[in-house]
Amino acid sequence: MTTSNALEPAQLARLQELVDSGVLQEDQRDAVVEALVAAHREEREHSVRRVLAEVAGYIGGALVVAGAVLLLGLAWDELSRGARALILGITSLVLISAAVGFAGGLRALPSDGGSARERLGAVLFAGASVTIAFASGTFVTSEAAMWAGLTGLVVAVCAYVAMPALVTLAACAVMGVVAVVGTLGELNIGEEFLAVGLVILGIGWLVLATRSVVAPAWAGYLVGVVIAVIGSQIALSADSEAWAYSLAAVVAVACFVMFVATRSPILVLGGVIASALAVSEAVWHWTGGAIGGAAAVLIAGAVLLVGSAIGLYRARVDD
DSSP: OOOOTTSOHHHHHHHHHHHHTTSSOHHHHHHHHHHHHHHHHHHHHHHHHHHHHHHHHHHHHHHHHHHHHHHHHHTTTTSOHHHHHHHHHHHHHHHHHHHHHHHTOGGGOSOOSOSHHHHHHHHHHHHHHHHHHHHHHHHOSSOHHHHHHHHHHHHHHHHHHHSOSHHHHHHHHHHHHHHHHHHHHHTTOOHHHHHHHHHHHHHHHHHHHHTTSSSSHHHHHHHHHHHHHHHHHGGGGGTOHHHHHHHHHHHHHHHHHHHHHHOOHHHHHHHHHHHHHHHHHHHHHHTTTTTOHHHHHHHHHHHHHHHHHHHHHHHHHHO
16 A cells, blocks of 8 residues: 555545445555655645745845946946946836736736735835835935935835735835935924824825725734834934824824724734823923833833723724
8 A cells, every 4th residue: 555645644544444345446546545646746846846936036136136236336436327327227127027027917917916926026026116216316416315215115106006915015115214204304304393204104004004005904004003103203312202202192093093993903002002102201201200210111001001901892892
């Protein structure tokens, strides 16, 4: 009798029952087992080849970008501004063309990103948003950060629309932050206004996820919460405590309001963290720090417990 790890004991036992009942002969059972083992081996070899091909594609894309960076690094001083932008632009075009090709051509777009080729295409398209951002920033003579961020964001959005996947969603998130920071930075405004811009961007992500404009929704919520919470705290670097805890309170309210409609645990977590930051920072600011760091931590912990209790209560009611 032929046995193999390709077949589970229950399957072998079932075949043996067929033999015992006279449905199959011994040689027929062995032929069935051998056929199943061969099919399993062929599928495993095909899977290995597919994984190796996908990895090779990732490495190839990385080498294209690395080659362009190395070329620019070695000849940066000798190259004109236009030549640098041209090299980065050609690199971006190669990445986008490869991405579309792996996805099956323009007619196959938008793709669902389920196959190995589509995943590879999404990664390459996301990488193109970075190289095109550098190309734009290198080419212009003023407001480079703003144009780099905006151009990269446009390409990242196109990448997500064409190949909706977590990697292209992440590219949109990164380029969105770069665009906001670059644009507001060129305006030479205070860091508290930069914090406002990032909070608005983060809440915008939450709204898009709530309206199912971005998917999966949990990824949109996570991106929005991270950007909004971190953005609210940037004001602290400008000694603007009032801005920091006020913006954190706005983020908390936004998270809890959207949680009512979505019941997403990520929004609860974001609201609780933002609430803890807002309360502890506000008390610290109002008391001039006299309350002490330990008391501020205690207050933050109390807020977390209250938020957790509210979330669990709501979950019990929904159940």
